Amino acid sequence: MPIRRKRSFVLALAAVGSVLFAPSARAGKVYWVQSFEDRIQRANLDGTASQILLQPPFVFDPIAIAVDPAGGKFYFIQGFDNNVLRADLGGANLQTVLAPPQVFDPIAIAVDSVGGKIYCAQSFDDKISRANLDGSASETIVAPPTSLNPVAVAVDSIAGKIYWAENPGNRIRRANLNGTNAETVVDPIFVADAVSIAVDGGNGKLYWAERSGDRIRRADTTALNANVVTFLDALFVSDPVSISLDLVNARIYWAEAADSRIRRADLTGAGVVTILEAPLLFDPLSVSVDPTPSSVVVVWNSDPLSPDRTTRSLRFTVSPPATATGTPG
Numbered sequence: 251m252p253i254r255r256k257r258s259f260v261l262a263l264a265a266v267g268s269v270l271f272a273p274s275a276r277a278g279k280v281y282w283v284q285s286f287e288d289r290i291q292r293a294n295l296d297g298t299a300s301q302i303l304l305q306p307p308f309v310f311d312p313i314a315i316a317v318d319p320a321g322g323k324f325y326f327i328q329g330f331d332n333n334v335l336r337a338d339l340g341g342a343n344l345q346t347v348l349a350p351p352q353v354f355d356p357i358a359i360a361v362d363s364v365g366g367k368i369y370c371a372q373s374f375d376d377k378i379s380r381a382n383l384d385g386s387a388s389e390t391i392v393a394p395p396t397s398l399n400p401v402a403v404a405v406d407s408i409a410g411k412i413y414w415a416e417n418p419g420n421r422i423r424r425a426n427l428n429g430t431n432a433e434t435v436v437d438p439i440f441v442a443d444a445v446s447i448a449v450d451g452g453n454g455k456l457y458w459a460e461r462s463g464d465r466i467r468r469a470d471t472t473a474l475n476a477n478v479v480t481f482l483d484a485l486f487v488s489d490p491v492s493i494s495l496d497l498v499n500a501r502i503y504w505a506e507a508a509d510s511r512i513r514r515a516d517l518t519g520a521g522v523v524t525i526l527e528a529p530l531l532f533d534p535l536s537v538s539v540d541p542t543p544s545s546v547v548v549v550w551n552s553d554p555l556s557p558d559r560t561t562r563s564l565r566f567t568v569s570p571p572a573t574a575t576g577t578p579g
Contacts, residue, residue, distance in 0.1 A: 277294060277295075277542075278294070278295040278496070278498070278499070278539070278540055278541045278542055279292045279293065279294060279295065279317075279339070279539075279540045280292060280293055280294075280295055280297075280494075280503055280512065280525070280526075280537060280538075280539050280540075281303075281315055281317055281324055281537065281538045281539070281540065282315065282492075282505060282512060282526075282531065282534045282535075282536060282537045282538075283312040283313065283314065283315050283326060283534065283535050283536045284312075284531060284532055284533060284534055284535070285311055285312055285313055285329065285533070285535050286532060286533045287305075287532060287533075288305060288306050288309055288310050288311060288312065289302055289304065289305045289309070289312070290302075290303045290304040290305075290309060290312055290315065290324075290326060290341070291303060291531065292339075293525070293526060293530075295496070295499070295514075295525075295539070295541065296525055297512070297524075297525030297526040297530075300526065300530050300531075303337070303340065303341030304337065304341050304344065308344055309326075309328065309335075309344075310328060310330045310331075311328055311329040311330040312326050312327065312328055312329070312535075312536075313326075313327050313328070313329040313357070313535055313536065314326060314327040314356075314357065314358050314359050314492075314535070314536045315327075315359075315536045315537070315538045316359045316360055316361045316368075316538050317339070317361070317538040317539065317540045318336075318361040318363050318383070319339075319363065319540045319541075319542050320363035320364075321361075321363060321383060322338060322339055323336045323337065323338060323339065323383070324336065324337060324339060324538065324540075325347070325359055325361060325368055326359070326536075327356045327357070327358075327359055327370075331349070332349070332350050332353060332354060332355055332356060333346050333348065333349045333350075333353075334346070334347050334348035334349075334353060334356060334359065334368070334370065334385070335347065336383075339540065346385075347368070347381070347383070347384060347385030348368075348370070348381060348385045348388060352379070352381065352385070352388040353370050353372060353379060353388070354372055354374060354375055355372055355373065355374035355375070356370040356371065356372055357370075357371050357372065357373045357374075357400075357401055358370070358371040358400070358401060358402045358403050358446075359371075359403070360403045360404050360405045360412070361383075361405070362405040362407055362427070363407070364407040365405075365407065365427060366382060366383050367380045367381065367382060367383065367405075367427070368380065368381055368382075368383060368385075369403050369405060369412055370403070371400040371401060371402060371403040371414055372400070373399055373400055373401050376393065376394045376397055376398050376399060376400065377390050377392060377393045377394075377397065377400075378390070378391055378392040378393075378397055378400055378403060378412065378414060378429070379391065380427075390429075391412075391425075391427075391428055391429030392412075392414070392425060392429045392432065396423075396425070396429070396432045397414060397416065397423065397432075398416055398419050399416045399417055399418055399419050400414040400415065400416055401415055401416070401417045401444070401445060402414060402415040402417075402444065402445060402446050402447045402458070403447070404447045404448050404449045404456075405427075405449070406424075406449045406451035406471070407451060408451035408452055409451050409471070410426060410427050411424045411425065411426060411427065411449075411451075412424060412425055412426075412427055412429075413435070413447055413449055413456065414447070415441070415444040415445070415446075415447045415458055416444075417443060417444055417445065419438075420438040420441045420442055420443070420444070421434050421436060421437050421438055421441055422434070422435050422436040422441055422444065422447065422456065422458060423435065424471075433474075434474060435456065435469070435471065435473075435474060435475075435476075436456070436458075436469055436474070436475055436478060437474065437475060439475065440467070440469070440475055440478040441458070441460070441467075442460055442462065442463055443460050443461050443462040443463060444458045444459065444460055445459055445460070445461045445490070445491055445492070446458065446459040446490070446491065446492045446493045446504075447459075447493070448493050448494060448495045448502070449471065449495075450495055450497060450517075451471075452497065454470055454471045454472060455468055455469070455470065455471065455517075456468065456469050456470070456471050457481065457493060457495065457502060458493070459487075459490035459491070459492070459493045459504060460490070461489060461490060461491060463484075464483070464484035464487050464488050464489065464490070465480050465481075465482060465483045465484060465487055465490075466480075466481045466482040466487055466490060466493060466502070466504065467479065467480055467481055468480075468481040481502075481519055482515060482519060482522070486513070486515070486522045487504065487506070487513075488506050488508060488509050489506050489507050489508035489509065490504045490505070490506055491505050491506070491507045491534070491535055491536070492504065492505045492534070492535065492536040492537045493505075493537070494537050494538045494539045495517075495539070496514075496539045496541040497541065498541040498542070499541055500516055500517045500518075501514050501515065501516055501517060501521075501539075501541075502514065502515055502516075502517060503525075503537055503539050504537065505534040505535065505536065505537040506534075507533055507534065507535065509527070510527060510528045510531060510532050510533055510534065511524050511526060511527035511528070511531070511534075512524070512525055512526040512527075512531065512534060512537055513525065
């Protein structure tokens with residue numbers, strides 16, 4: 251398998267559609283991968299206290315990352331050998347959970363903490379696969395012609411849907427978690443060079459980053475092309491390669507490859523700030539947020555939901571409630 255040290259586009263990942271957390275007193279963190287330096291790092295949500303979690307010889311060519319706060323793990327794709335690995339949030343207990351032929355050329359990953367599944371987009375063979383969090387029960391759920399060139403995947407645990415972006419093809423599609431009932435939700439009229447998507451299931455919003463257009467766009471999930479708007483334009487966004495939602499604090503984070511920085515904004519579009527930049531990071535390819543504050547109280551609810559979704563759910567409280575304020579800058 252050839253070494254893929256650099257890609258002409260990057261790859262995305264996804265936030266889960268509902269806010270889910272493990273019973274922990276940790277503060278929130280932002281995680282990212284630096285493929286060029288073979289590193290996985292994290293920092294506080296404001297960019298302070300940056301630390302390296304994994305580096306050679308434990309990781310080589312990481313290209314995408316997704317945090318599972320409920321399970322206390324982060325998952326990442328290693329481009330060199332096409333493996334999907336996971337580790338504790340602090341970087342310990344590294345293990346491979348998926349490897350060829352279970353996956354082939356995975357390019358993006360998403361975690362469904364409620365359903366206990368990981369989802370991978372495989373652009374080379376136009377497939378989306380899923381497996382249990384430990385890698386067992388791997389299966390292909392979407393294949394051509396339903397999906398073509400998927401480069402980003404996201405999960406809406408509330409509605410029981412997966413979303414994916416196709417590039418080339420320039421459309422965003424969704425299906426049930428098992429791949430059935432596929433449909434287009436944003437067509438090429440409103441999508442160009444999408445490289446990352448995230449979904450806020452509770453508020454019915456879909457976000458995606460368009461790399462060549464230097465912008466992040468947003469739409470409603472209610473119907474085809476519903477209320478598509480440019481959420482953040484080139485005044486605030488440059489070469490976005492990955493986005494992640496913090497639904498506790500009502501924020502969006504994104505990584506910019508060309509300027510080697512990670513920025514964030516409120517979900518109102520206000521409060522744009524740079525939280526990390528060189529020399530603390532270099533060419534970040536993928537970002538994922540664990541927004542868990544110390545004030546979160548988590549209760550497992552064993553009441554069954556519909557059979558096609560999950561038998562697990564979470565309830566949580568946050569005190570004081572999060573608010574979104576600020577002005578662009």
